[in-house]
Amino acid sequence: MATLSVDLEVQAQATRAAARQLAQWSGADRQRLLSAIATTLEQEAPRILAANQADCEAATTEGIAPALYARLKLDADKLAAAIAGVRDLAQLPDPLGQIQIDRELDEGLILQRLTCPVGVLGVIFEARPDAVIQIASLAIKSGNGAILKGGREAICSCQAIVAAIAQALAEQQAPVEAIRLLTSREETLALLKLDRYVDLIIPRGSNSFVRFVQDNTHIPVLGHADGICHLYVDQAAAIEKTVTITVDAKTQYPAACNAIETLLIHEAIAPQFLPVVAAALHEKGVSLRGDAAAQTIVPMEAATEEDWRTEYSDLVLAVRLVPSLDAAIAHINEYGSGHTDAIATEDAAAAAQFFSQVDSAGVYHNCSTRFADGFRYGFGAEVGISTQKLPPRGPVGLEGLVTYKYVLSGDGQIAATYSGAQAKPFLHRDR
């Protein structure tokens, strides 16, 4: 382990140095680089698909779970879609060098706040080889280096993809070490300890996997473990519209993190609403688990305290009746995961209170929680969804891969001039 960490540290230093070079490339040059990568990936498609075939065969021999197999399998369509994603990304505006503040502190003393790359991303993902293509291209677009650690089962696929990317980088005279692939399991933990060389960890995988990553690193983590989303049906909800929203939020893609897990219903509207929504959900194959009050209106399995904390990721929905908007907000803040929560109501004041008091990254009114997504928000790319309180929060686009620095340019200015009894005042004039 000691040797491994030292090796990895040396490699990570090289990635950081390569990233620093990449950061100096212009936006147009990084755009061309991404186009070249897309072209090389297309040329190397047969090799990549063959490597994936080898991974799939080995995984089948080892008895891989069907869901994991589906994520591992890379067919020509999935690869073409990933490559199209690289071309789309190339076209997005350059996230670097954006001027956030441009201020004259005094005559000739100019302060600018400019976006710049974070540095080196540590990306750990299970199975999915197409994630390598996506993450590597996001890193290059944002001028970052990336150290990628793929699942053991996808090792041949990942190596073939990274070899193609490296070839494109070399052909374009770009720093090849900017994108690096790790393949051994021991390296995951070592990567999480590389505080000095890795600036941001992006985990892609199951809830428990993300939680493991969060618990084992001091490096900032972009992502979320749980997605326990709620729909609260207010007493002033429009029933038909709300039934449609409920069905979409639960069933349109139940495995998504932005699908609802708990339906809270104001007790005044429950006798009218619950039977209708229960029938509509039943038709889609959803099982309900309710508290005692809900069970008196529609027969369903009993929910326990544990249900309020569960992300089913499946066609199961917990149902709880609440006496008030306040009680609904309290339930969401207590049991939710801060992802996305919605209110259905025709009462604007109730919606405003919900917006203000629910502590979640997304607070919605009269629409499905399934809109919580970087592409749907118009970000062009999604790096992840964060449920932490501090920014970046919610669906995170390229913005999440850049930071900023303060650049101050003068011609000999010193602090003493602006201090003490004879202090010259600052101008603080935005330009």
Next chain:
Amino acid sequence: MATLSVDLEVQAQATRAAARQLAQWSGADRQRLLSAIATTLEQEAPRILAANQADCEAATTEGIAPALYARLKLDADKLAAAIAGVRDLAQLPDPLGQIQIDRELDEGLILQRLTCPVGVLGVIFEARPDAVIQIASLAIKSGNGAILKGGREAICSCQAIVAAIAQALAEQQAPVEAIRLLTSREETLALLKLDRYVDLIIPRGSNSFVRFVQDNTHIPVLGHADGICHLYVDQAAAIEKTVTITVDAKTQYPAACNAIETLLIHEAIAPQFLPVVAAALHEKGVSLRGDAAAQTIVPMEAATEEDWRTEYSDLVLAVRLVPSLDAAIAHINEYGSGHTDAIATEDAAAAAQFFSQVDSAGVYHNCSTRFADGFRYGFGAEVGISTQKLPPRGPVGLEGLVTYKYVLSGDGQIAATYSGAQAKPFLHRDR
């Protein structure tokens, strides 16, 4: 300890609930509240100063260090300055409810990204009772609750100040529990473990104290441990101008985190520059510690590897000769703390390379590092200076105490409409 944690958890929950109420106050109302707090602090000044007198006497009996005593001592002028700070803060623009994104995803489906409070701040500080006034008012301005843990030696002063603030809150019908004071040492560690109820930790104190806080919490920490700032004197530096900058950056306030600790000099200019700057620094009482090459030009104590990693916070300056700009950048990225680093040069290309490749929150050209400060940047208030890579970075104003949420308003829109073969395209039209 178990009981203490439970108590503290209950208290923290109450602070969170109070903060949620405060967050609903309008900007104008929070402004009025701050004015009322300033007035009450003025009225209670005799009581506060007497309490501080008691703290100072107890500290003297216990043989407090002079530097700590200076920070503990609150005289009428210092108190008046702190109260004036509250009035200034009241006048700043409201940091809440700012619209960062305003986008029509589709007809009638409106996405807004709005700034909102972080929630509850955990603030831990040594000695300085005036910090209570500053932090409590920053918290109220930004709609946050605050749990304050002051040093044991300042206990009477802190209690008197918080009592005055609580009185003003009560008189204005504001949630009194939004600002809470902890006083026992055991509570510090317990506070650092309150992930569920505290959203941001702000430590105020020595480097080792901040490092202790960073190492003992999973809650995000706003602050920095070290301030190891550099000035690099390029071969194309203007000597006279650069001497003035060097003297200011080292001596204008040597204990500040933005004072320089190491002077890097290009070996081509060192024979001309070093004797002049050494004489100017000597006049200000600065001791130099140089590498072998520097010592051949001007006699000085020898620097060791340890010196490059040391924040002297005193009239001591390490000196190293470097063969190139690249070497200077490498030194800064290796030994620096990512705070603020400057280049002195008349060569614009050298400055541009320095700006791009030095990984620090502040990169300066031809001016003193001492400008790295929220007030000097025109932020009106400074919450702290962050040396982490991700935002908020550098001097952090009120912006560091707010986050954002995505607010999506519709009239029954569902994701299914925008999915599959018949998918309706999104508008993504910024308003």
